[in-house]
Amino acid sequence: MRLAGKVALVTGGARGIGKAICLLFAKEGANVAACDVLDEDLAQLEKEAAGLAGVVKGFHMDVTNREEVKAVVEKTVAEFGKLDTLINNAGITQDAFLHKMTEDKWDKVINVNLKGTFNVTQAAIPYLKEAGSGSITTTSSIVGQFGNVGQTNYAATKAGVIGMTLSWAKELARFKIRANAVAPGFISTPMTQVMPEKIIEYMVEKTPLKMMGEPEDIAYAFLYLASDEARYVTGQVLGVNGGLTI
Ligand code: NAP
Numbered sequence: 001m002r003l004a005g006k007v008a009l010v011t012g013g014a015r016g017i018g019k020a021i022c023l024l025f026a027k028e029g030a031n032v033a034a035c036d037v038l039d040e041d042l043a044q045l046e047k048e049a050a051g052l053a054g055v056v057k058g059f060h061m062d063v064t065n066r067e068e069v070k071a072v073v074e075k076t077v078a079e080f081g082k083l084d085t086l087i088n089n090a091g092i093t094q095d096a097f098l099h100k101m102t103e104d105k106w107d108k109v110i111n112v113n114l115k116g117t118f119n120v121t122q123a124a125i126p127y128l129k130e131a132g133s134g135s136i137t138t139t140s141s142i143v144g145q146f147g148n149v150g151q152t153n154y155a156a157t158k159a160g161v162i163g164m165t166l167s168w169a170k171e172l173a174r175f176k177i178r179a180n181a182v183a184p185g186f187i188s189t190p191m192t193q194v195m196p197e198k199i200i201e202y203m204v205e206k207t208p209l210k211m212m213g214e215p216e217d218i219a220y221a222f223l224y225l226a227s228d229e230a231r232y233v234t235g236q237v238l239g240v241n242g243g244l245t246i
Helices: 016-027 040-049 066-080 105-130 144-145 152-175 195-204 215-226
Strands: 007-011 029-036 055-060 085-088 135-139 179-186 238-239
Touching: 007 016, 007 066, 007 105, 016 029, 016 040, 016 055, 029 040, 029 066, 029 238, 040 055, 055 066, 066 105, 085 105, 085 215, 105 135, 135 152, 135 215, 144 152, 144 179, 144 238, 152 179, 152 195, 179 215, 215 238
Parallel strands: 007 029, 007 085, 029 055, 085 135, 135 179, 179 238
Antiparallel strands: none
């Protein structure tokens, strides 16, 4: 098993990409703190994970609430004894053309995607240092690398997490903590299932592999980066996008 003995904390872990990460990590032997604001989905995830090699335990955590974040990181360490790998995956969209984007939409997306990532990582750092070979992997997006119509706020956050990742890779290397990002393309999750059928067809047509990705396609990239197989990999952004960038 590729994560035997490791402890992971996954934000936005209740559904979509985060849920796939929690299940794959537990299959590969990790004990996982699945953190989200969706308590019912977390309870369902715990049930689905029963019987896997590692345990998945759900924790209510709003990444914008610094007190709650700190408390849940501490509870994770109390439950599983340590923290080896942090997965910053919680994210939202609030799309609008630039001329129509309200301050509220801007603030909400910045708060969850960018400040939330900062909050959780800052709270996790003392424990990742103790682990001796910790890792941080953050969900960026193809939109953070190439931009997108109607996503000024989202693009700013997804480019921002790349900047934070590169800074952490430099700043934390002396503690043997690695920091990387995964930049998914167009993935079938509740986030994209609300998009109009016409846009989905257009995006699939534009993708060289002619399909949307599944959450598991992204989870495997996180698995590699969190595992010791990637012990010499830091400061990288791994695109998983069906060739959409070529
Ligand atoms: P998703 O199904 O909506 O999952 C995101 C999860 O994060 C949801 O459970 C969501 O809960 C939770 N969340 C939202 N705000 C939170 C907060 N303040 N604290 C804790 N959890 C919170 O979306 P997904 O597609 O799996 O997205 C996962 C990550 O991948 C996101 O960072 C997203 O930006 C990124 N991404 C997705 C795609 C794609 O095509 N799907 C492409 C590139 C990048 P709520 O339902 O309450 O919001």
